[in-house]
Amino acid sequence: MKKIKLTKYVTMLTLLLLLTACSSDGSDSNSATKPVADFSFTNHGSTFTFTNLSTNGTKYRWDFGDLYYPSNEKDPVYTYQIGGEIRVSLTVTNDDGEEDFITKVITAPIIKIIDVKIDGDFAEWDDVDITDQNTSGNGSIQKIKIWAKGPNVNVYLEGNKKMLLELVDMYINTDGNTQTGFLHSNWPEGSGAEFLFEGPLVSAGWGDFYKHTDPNGGWGWSQIASSGVNLKASAVVSLNATTNALEFSIPKTQLGTLTGSIGIAITEMTSGWALVANFPEGSKFATIKL
Numbered sequence: 001m002k003k004i005k006l007t008k009y010v011t012m013l014t015l016l017l018l019l020t021a022c023s024s025d026g027s028d029s030n031s032a033t034k035p036v037a038d039f040s041f042t043n044h045g046s047t048f049t050f051t052n053l054s055t056n057g058t059k060y061r062w063d064f065g066d067l068y069y070p071s072n073e074k075d076p077v078y079t080y081q082i083g084g085e086i087r088v089s090l091t092v093t094n095d096d097g098e099e100d101f102i103t104k105v106i107t108a109p110i111i112k113i114i115d116v117k118i119d120g121d122f123a124e125w126d127d128v129d130i131t132d133q134n135t136s137g138n139g140s141i142q143k144i145k146i147w148a149k150g151p152n153v154n155v156y157l158e159g160n161k162k163m164l165l166e167l168v169d170m171y172i173n174t175d176g177n178t179q180t181g182f183l184h185s186n187w188p189e190g191s192g193a194e195f196l197f198e199g200p201l202v203s204a205g206w207g208d209f210y211k212h213t214d215p216n217g218g219w220g221w222s223q224i225a226s227s228g229v230n231l232k233a234s235a236v237v238s239l240n241a242t243t244n245a246l247e248f249s250i251p252k253t254q255l256g257t258l259t260g261s262i263g264i265a266i267t268e269m270t271s272g273w274a275l276v277a278n279f280p281e282g283s284k285f286a287t288i289k290l
Helices: 002-031 123-127
Strands: 039-044 047-052 059-063 077-079 084-093 099-108 141-147 152-159 167-173 195-199 208-212 221-226 244-251 261-269 275-279 286-289
Touching (some): 039 084, 141 261, 141 286
Antiparallel strands (some): 084 099, 141 152, 195 208, 261 286
16 A cells, blocks of 8 residues: 555656646746847937847837837937937837836937027127137138027137128038039038128128039039028127127028038138138038038
């Protein structure tokens, strides 16, 4: 009798171990289909490209951490209107409704909010970085700042007492390509101007905008508008005994489609069309990324 009972006990224990092993195998099989959330990211300024590295997911939900709308795209591209450290979360769901999520911290550039008013008071320009400047001290225009976060391209010019801006040829590259548009010999490494403004850079001054028309990069322009409507400028203001300054703005709508960056170069002349100086001194236009 004792042998029979022992045999039954061994048989039941073996069966229990087999059932446990089967149960364990099934559990491992299910875990292989559970979603695992992960992502990487790159950025160009405030625009971030998120690459989804998750596995076993069929639905995705992104929280970009700025209290705006989430996204259900797999690999979204998102432009932030705020800067600093931001927590971005991704939730991944599979067909069985199982979820996993991950949070990573990104650092977006600090967004400057600057309200440029063309009024001859240049205080707001203190918060704008210098776009380009002459280091030799020669010429007339010595410094340029460009601010284009908004409906206008705003420009601040600072120079010595020779800077009167009675007459200028201002070349503007709007497509970010230095090899398309007018190829100016004064700026051989980076010109490609799509637009030209010719006239005085002063308030209520005459002047006209032209669009480049020569596919070979030569001097070919078609008049498209007068400055009375499309360029607003302050007077030339004396800052001190050695320095003059001026600010002006051009509506972006005047410049067609802006792509990637905007570049500006200026030939200053007297009212009698005599050359004063070219700015900037280098071989490229003064350029900012948009």
